[in-house]
Amino acid sequence: MKNIILHINKAFDHRIRLGIMSILMVNEYADFNTLKELLGATDGNLASHTKSLEKVDFIKVEKQFIGRKPNTKYYATELGKQEFKKHIEALEKLIKNK
């Protein structure tokens, strides 16, 4: 049991952060507005969660401008993908054990 808990990743332990990673796992990238709409999060909320995922190098951020509008794209890094997989596997095991 302890072993399973070990693989539950604290970085993902929030619905928004989990959501961001799920979306980035199956899409090459997603921009800020897409994430916002899919997750139903506010600007500030999403910004702080993406920042915390960026800090641990689970996602990569690319900022550019389309005309004058800022457009921010998010990508999942290899590390992030691996950690996310581990996290999901741990969750599944945890549920099965109960």
Place this chain on the structure above:
Amino acid sequence: MSSENYLRDISEIKHLMNKSSKFISLSGLSGILAGIYALIGAGFAYWLVAQSESGYLILDGKVFRLILLDLILVGFFSIGTAIYLTTKKAKKNNQKIWDSLTKRLLTSFIVPLLAGGIYIVIILNQQRYGQTGALMLLFYGLALLSASKYTLGDVKYLGYTQIIIGLICAIFPVYGFWFWVLGFGIMHIVYGTVMYFKYDKK
């Protein structure tokens, strides 16, 4: 956190992955209708050729131009119906019709289709007609396959089916017309019916 929370997490992950990467508003009904249009169009073409003096297709006459018009109409009505029904379904599901996902879906569908279409026009201009049916089936199948990444499962199988029919058709170009009927007419109806009962009729 209890395991119930984790369970909810996992189901939410699954939902988000599907919603963000798969376009689920394709309507089965539009598949059935596209098949029916194709059959009507093919019937009309068959009648045209049978009516003509020679009894077979000559490529510079009025008959050929009528058949081209016939083909364009079939395409036009199929696409129109698909757009109409899909928009309606997307509205019902509260999905956005024109987002980055649809754009990616359309690009990956249209690029192979357009390449194929232009190629067919080129070889028609070189008076090589034999493989037209096979090429239409093949490129359409490839277009479906390339778009299927962004749709739920089954479009892929329609793509494979069209490719296989196209290849068989290439071996027997004399029966091109009938393979065309099978691929664009009957397979669309079969596929549309399956989709309709699987996703639409709930």
